[in-house]
Amino acid sequence: xxxxxxxxxxxxxxxxxxxxxxxxxxxxxxxxxxxxxxxxxxxxxxxxxxxxxxxxxxxxxxxxxxxxxxxxxxxxxxxxxxxxxxxxxxxxxxxxxxxxxxxxxxxxxxxxxxxxxxxxxxxxxxxxxxxxxxxxxxxxxxxxxxxxxxxxxxxxxxxxxxxxxxxxxxxxxxxxxxxxxxxxxxxxxxxxxxxxxxxxxxxxxxxxxxxxxxxxxxxxxxxxxxxxxxxxxxxxxxxxxxxxxxxxxxxxxxxxxxxxxxxxxxxxxxxxxxxxxxxxxxxxxxxx
Amino acid sequence: xxxxxxxxxxxxxxxxxxxxxxxxxxxxxxxxxxxxxxxxxxxxxxxxxxxxxxxxxxxxxxxxxxxxxxxxxxxxxxxxxxxxxxxxxxxxxxxxxxxxxxxxxxxxxxxxxxxxxxxxxxxxxxxxxxxxxxxxxxxxxxxxxxxxxxxxxxxxxxxxxxxxxxxxxxxxxxxxxxxxxxxxxxxxxxxxxxxxxxxxxxxxxxxxxxxxxxxxxxxxxxxxxxxxxxxxxxxxxxxxxxxxxxxxxxxxxxxxxxxxxxxxxxxxxxxxxxxxxxxxxxxxxxxxxxxxxxxxxxxxxx
Numbered sequence: 001x002x003x004x005x006x007x008x009x010x011x012x013x014x015x016x017x018x019x020x021x022x023x024x025x026x027x028x029x030x031x032x033x034x035x036x037x038x039x040x041x042x043x044x045x046x047x048x049x050x051x052x053x054x055x056x057x058x059x060x061x062x063x064x065x066x067x068x069x070x071x072x073x074x075x076x077x078x079x080x081x082x083x084x085x086x087x088x089x090x091x092x093x094x095x096x097x098x099x100x101x102x103x104x105x106x107x108x109x110x111x112x113x114x115x116x117x118x119x120x121x122x123x124x125x126x127x128x129x130x131x132x133x134x135x136x137x138x139x140x141x142x143x144x145x146x147x148x149x150x151x152x153x154x155x156x157x158x159x160x161x162x163x164x165x166x167x168x169x170x171x172x173x174x175x176x177x178x179x180x181x182x183x184x185x186x187x188x189x190x191x192x193x194x195x196x197x198x199x200x201x202x203x204x205x206x207x208x209x210x211x212x213x214x215x216x217x218x219x220x221x222x223x224x225x226x227x228x229x230x231x232x233x234x235x236x237x238x239x240x241x242x243x244x245x246x247x248x249x250x251x252x253x254x255x256x257x258x259x260x261x262x263x264x265x266x267x268x269x270x271x272x273x274x275x276x277x278x279x280x281x282x283x284x285x286x287x288x
Numbered sequence: 289x290x291x292x293x294x295x296x297x298x299x300x301x302x303x304x305x306x307x308x309x310x311x312x313x314x315x316x317x318x319x320x321x322x323x324x325x326x327x328x329x330x331x332x333x334x335x336x337x338x339x340x341x342x343x344x345x346x347x348x349x350x351x352x353x354x355x356x357x358x359x360x361x362x363x364x365x366x367x368x369x370x371x372x373x374x375x376x377x378x379x380x381x382x383x384x385x386x387x388x389x390x391x392x393x394x395x396x397x398x399x400x401x402x403x404x405x406x407x408x409x410x411x412x413x414x415x416x417x418x419x420x421x422x423x424x425x426x427x428x429x430x431x432x433x434x435x436x437x438x439x440x441x442x443x444x445x446x447x448x449x450x451x452x453x454x455x456x457x458x459x460x461x462x463x464x465x466x467x468x469x470x471x472x473x474x475x476x477x478x479x480x481x482x483x484x485x486x487x488x489x490x491x492x493x494x495x496x497x498x499x500x501x502x503x504x505x506x507x508x509x510x511x512x513x514x515x516x517x518x519x520x521x522x523x524x525x526x527x528x529x530x531x532x533x534x535x536x537x538x539x540x541x542x543x544x545x546x547x548x549x550x551x552x553x554x555x556x557x558x559x560x561x562x563x564x565x566x567x568x569x570x571x572x573x574x575x576x577x578x579x580x581x582x583x584x585x586x587x588x589x590x
Contacts, residue, residue, distance in 0.1 A: 057472040058488035126501075131508050140464040140511055141493050226471065226495040237493050247471045247497050250357075250385035256473070 029268070036265030039063070039258035048262065054228040054239075056248060056256040063259045065266065071231045071238040072270070075145060075220070076213040078234070079152035083213075084206055086153070087160030091205075094161070095168040096190045114158035122222030125151045130223055139235050143225035146234040151219050156209035163208055167201020168194055200284050207278045214270055217242035241267045348376030349564040355382075355389020355402030356475050357498065358517045359551050361584040362422060363402060366572050369580055373571075377564050386475040390416065393554050399565035401554035404475030404517075417557040420550040421572055423587040425518035425540040426480050428547070429503065429525040433510045436460040438529045441546060445484045447513065450491040455511065466493045468505050468514035479549035480515045515547075519585025540587045551586060 040048050043063045051064015094106045125147060134142030171194045179189040195202070217240070225237025226247055239247070245260050245267070252260055351370075353363060360383050367379035384392070386403040390411055393401030407418040428444060430436060436459055439447070446452040447465055456462045469492040470477035476499065481487045496502050499520045506514040507524035514525075518535050521527055527535060530547055539545035553569065555561060561569060571577065578588035 055472075055488060060488075126504065127508065130505075134509065141466040141509060143494050143505070221497065222501070225493060226497075227492050228495075239495075247495065248473055250388055250473070250497075252387060252473050 032261065032265050032268050035258070035261035037262075039255060039262040040265075042255060043259065043262075048259075049266070052230055054244070056252070056259065061255065063255075065241070065244070065263055067228050067230045068239055068241045068244045068263065069266070071145065071224075072214055072241040072267075074231050075148050075152060075224075075238075075240060076210055078145070078149035079156055079213045080206065080209060082149065082153035083156045083160060083209060087157045087205070087209070088164055088202065090157070091161050091164035091168060091202075092190055092195065095165050096186075096194060110158050110161050113154070114162070118155065118216060118219040119222075121151050121155055122219035125219060125223040133235075137235065141225070141237070143223055143237055144235045145224065145231055145238045148220045148224040148238070148240070149234070151223055152213045152216060155216060155219060156212050159208045159212050160205045163205035164198070164202045167198035167205065170201065171197040200281055204278055204281045207274060207281060211271060211274045211278070214267070214274065215242060217246045221246055241270070347374045347564045347567050349562060350378045350380065351400070351562075351565045351568045352398040353379075353381045353389075353400045353402055354384055354392040354398035355554070356386040356404035356551070357383045358404040358424065358475055358519070359402045361519050362551060362581055362586045365580050365584045366577060367568075369577070370568050370571055374564070374567070377568075379568070385473070387473055390554055393556060396556075399555075399561055400569060403552040403554050404549060405478050406550055406552060407554065415557050416554055418552040418554045419573065420589065421553050422551050422581045422589055423540050423548055424551055425535040425545055425587070426476060426483070426515050426547045426549060427518045427521045427535050428513065428528040428530060429506050429516055429521060430513050430528060431506055431508075431510045432524075432526045434460060434526060436528065437526075438532060440531050441484060444530070445486050448481075448484065448486045448491070449489040461511075463511040466509055466512040467491060468494045468496065468502055468512050470499075470502065470515075471495045471497050475549070476515060476517060480547065483547050483549075517585075537582060537587045541589065548587075 043051075048063060048065060049069070050066050051062060052066050053062040053064045054067060055062045090106065090110075094103050098106060126143075129147050129150060130142040132142065133144065133147055134140070175193050175197055176189050179193040180186070184192065220240050221243040224240065224243065226239050226243055227237040228239045228244070229236050231238045241263055245264050248256065249260055351367075353367070360381070363381050367381055371377055371379050381402075382389075382392075382398065386405055389398070389401040390403055390407070391401075392398045394414065394416060401416075403418060404424065406420075407416055412418070428439065434455070436455060439458060443452065443458055447458070448467060448469075452458060453465055454462060455465055467490065469480075469490055472495070474497075481490060494505060496505060499516045502514045502516050503520065503522060503525055506512045516525075518540070529535075530545065533539050533545045535545045535547070540548045553572065555569070560566070573590055575588075575590050578590065581588040
């Protein structure tokens, strides 16, 4: 009887803990929706999403966030384009090829990379990468979409490497042994057998990288220049969805502030979409 | 058994949700850490002040200020010396920006709001009162490698609106001018643009969110020009004279250096401050702190 009571109480505690977390998510979601809708209504959904000009404090303010949306998409795509091949190859090498000692070093380095605060990435980017790009490409200023892409590519490496690594390690040894026994070389085995067997895990790694890249603000803000231009070239000074919110929030007021919440809502929807994609991949992984 | 499965399911759900907002949580943590360190500094200051027990008056409690990041050095030094004289007072300063500071004082979240621009009509109409604490010159800064030493207000306006795009047009090297500015809503930007008459016209290459970032960026790029609070300018960059006038305390006070703005303390009109906040207000506005204000790089007027 007494034992049963303890059991019930413990169950209750766990339930409350779980509910607190769910309540946090719900609160944030509801708050964002409530705070984000008014400005969209006032500006008009089409003008807001597809307007190409952002001048929030002008006498005749314009609130078009297409430049931010495109920049976020281009920036993330660029980071994936650079980061995924590097991260994927590193994962294959670490999981299958590398000797134990080398593997330890790589894993150490990756976890260190994951632990570096984003402001440090931004600082190094600002002082090394931005002047470097300016000199290398002989352009007036190096703070650009390219600088942001490079920083993001490095920042998403740890997530890509770690998740791919786990997926590759989960491939049953028998698959590889069978392939080797049939006369395939080791490299053939890794790329023809291990990687296809781990493909949904690797896809999840890519999606996770996308999520990380699209949500990053601090580091990007320090290297991208933050001018609200349409991203016509990778050397242009651009502003991301995240940095649009972060850079103007502290001094904002009125419709400008409401519009920033609307941007946050758009960003939130992007992240939700990515999460849904990730969940379906994970589910597919379990079933397959 | 079913119950426990439900609980585990809930926990898993919750964890998924946590991962979902992982990145934004990081930002929040960063902000919180920053706030915590400011608080810690303030505490450290209190302790330091408490050691020197030269209390003259019997004031105690907390004085909270909130607002302009440009006023950091001025308010920091005033708060520190005020706490030294009144060891029982805890003085805090939350550097959030002029707009946020004004909102904070309006909503009663702080005693005194700090604004690095004059109050707008809509703000005074909303029942706020602003009094100028001191003046701040906005310095035009370029890279030390840049041979240009003087620009006229007109040239500065033309540069920032994109009419002049090459340094050779104003006597410098043949390099494209890189315009560095502050984000929309910044007091420094507001001050600069209204003085030079370039509101909404500036063709910024970079919009940065702090004075320090502007100075660092200008120091990194030989073709850059930027503006920053005179109080914060360091040796990393070269300060230009404007229409032949060097930005100094005297030229700002007598008005001959034209790119300047007021630092304003904002309170709710007709609403009495707490005894300790009023004491700080009077202290800051008194002539005895002129030296401290000068030490912080601003120009005292009281």
